[in-house]
Amino acid sequence: MYSQNPVFIPGPTNMPEILRKAADMPTLDHRSPLFGQILRPALSGVKKILKTEDAEIFLFPSTGTGGWETALTNTLNAGDGVLAARYGMFSHRWIDMCRRHGLNVQVVEAPWGSGLPADRYEEFLTADKEHRIKAVLATHNETATGVRSDIAAVRKALDAARHPAMLMVDGVSSIASMDFRMDEWGVDIAVTGSQKGFMLPAGLAIVAFSAKAMEATAAAGLPRTFFDVRDMARNYVNGGYPYTPAVGLLNGLKLSTELLLAEGLDNVFARHRRIASGIRAAVKAWGLELCAQSEDLYSDTVSAIRTPDGFNASDIVSHAARKYDIAFGVGLGDVAGKVFRIGHLGSLTDVMALSGIAAAEMAMADLGLGIKLGSGVAAAQEYYRGADAAQIRAAA
Numbered sequence: 001m002y003s004q005n006p007v008f009i010p011g012p013t014n015m016p017e018i019l020r021k022a023a024d025m026p027t028l029d030h031r032s033p034l035f036g037q038i039l040r041p042a043l044s045g046v047k048k049i050l051k052t053e054d055a056e057i058f059l060f061p062s063t064g065t066g067g068w069e070t071a072l073t074n075t076l077n078a079g080d081g082v083l084a085a086r087y088g089m090f091s092h093r094w095i096d097m098c099r100r101h102g103l104n105v106q107v108v109e110a111p112w113g114s115g116l117p118a119d120r121y122e123e124f125l126t127a128d129k130e131h132r133i134k135a136v137l138a139t140h141n142e143t144a145t146g147v148r149s150d151i152a153a154v155r156k157a158l159d160a161a162r163h164p165a166m167l168m169v170d171g172v173s174s175i176a177s178m179d180f181r182m183d184e185w186g187v188d189i190a191v192t193g194s195q196k197g198f199m200l201p202a203g204l205a206i207v208a209f210s211a212k213a214m215e216a217t218a219a220a221g222l223p224r225t226f227f228d229v230r231d232m233a234r235n236y237v238n239g240g241y242p243y244t245p246a247v248g249l250l251n252g253l254k255l256s257t258e259l260l261l262a263e264g265l266d267n268v269f270a271r272h273r274r275i276a277s278g279i280r281a282a283v284k285a286w287g288l289e290l291c292a293q294s295e296d297l298y299s300d301t302v303s304a305i306r307t308p309d310g311f312n313a314s315d316i317v318s319h320a321a322r323k324y325d326i327a328f329g330v331g332l333g334d335v336a337g338k339v340f341r342i343g344h345l346g347s348l349t350d351v352m353a354l355s356g357i358a359a360a361e362m363a364m365a366d367l368g369l370g371i372k373l374g375s376g377v378a379a380a381q382e383y384y385r386g387a388d389a390a391q392i393r394a395a396a
């Protein structure tokens with residue numbers, strides 16, 4: 001099955017032809033020096049995108065979930081305290097993983113649609129005088145609700161409490177699409193994957209460890225072999241791998257970081273902001289609301305759109321797939337049936353976004369949601385014409 005239409009799911013994202021080709025390459029001996037010529041630039045490209053000088057990057061044949069596991073098992077012991085907040089399906093799944101590893105998780109419950117409650121974190125951290133909490137988890141962009149949280153605020157909470165716990169951040173649906181400042185925010189472990197902002201097929205867990213996180217690996221007792229970063233680190237020194245690497249994906253990652261850096265990170269972030277703003281203008285014109293509770297929380301990579309009570313939002317997704325051959329995201333967990341999601345990250349343009357908005361309108365109109373055809377498209381068009389249009393008129 002093959003569709004000409006772009007996907008509007010928040011990962012895997014649309015792949016530029018040039019990256020598909022880069023990931024599709026003839027067999028190469030990963031023990032030859034040629035492999036180092038792929039690995040080294042991929043590692044240094046990722047470092048620049050994470051805005052880190054000092055962190056060590058690890059690239060596992062895995063996905064974001066494997067990145068979570070890498071973070072936990074390399075730095076913690078069974079019974080260690082972990083502080084986490086649940087405000088969507090992805091924060092929930094990382095908490096579940098902690099529990100399965102025998103970690104002692106303190107969960108701060110927050111409404112789905114709200115952001116990470118950094119003030120509550122500060123209370124827990126201040127109260128933890130014996131420093132039983134070893135790691136603080138943060139989901140930078142909750143893909144289930146379209147909410148971006150403030151990671152600098154989590155760092156502030158740790159510092160205000162003078163707490164030494166490591167800060168571990170899930171940036172799977174933010175990194176390479178929205179600003180991420182590993183060093184400035186004092187992030188100890190950052191996790192992402194290849195199939196979202198990096199515009200590649202699924203298959204790589206991309207993980208960064210600060211010096212403090214690397215230090216914690218020596219005392220960490222949770223079992224790990226495949227995900228042991230010490231084995232990776234030892235082999236990377238010689239441009240090698242502890243096992244067979246996903247060479248094509250790594251070659252894709254090398255090129256992906258080159259493309260992103262050539263576009264300029266600020267331009268990449270501005271593009272995502274602009275595309276997202278057009279989609280938000282459409283949602284407003286439809287008379288619908290986002291799941292994200294306030295503007296400061298709006299994600300530039302995914303919008304979760306609430307539908308009226310009594311309407312099953314997932315019907316929009318199945319109908320759009322069947323009739324228009326286009327993919328949107330369903331609601332997950334607590335917001336299943338209440339929201340549908342438009343993913344708008346990775347390889348996307350204003351014009352592509354307009355096609356997604358138009359398709360969503362047709363699907364909603366078909367299902368009797370009382371959406372006026374063209375209303376959202378027009379609002380987004382006005383937004384995308386934007387400042388440039390005003391300048392062109394002024395110059396004419």
Ligand SMILES: *Cc1c(COP(=O)(O)O)cnc(C)c1O
Nearest residue numbers: 063064065090141143172173193
């Ligand atoms: C997609 C996603 C994950 C899971 O990643 P997989 O690559 O599917 O394992 C984790 N966290 C967030 C925020 C995500 O968007």
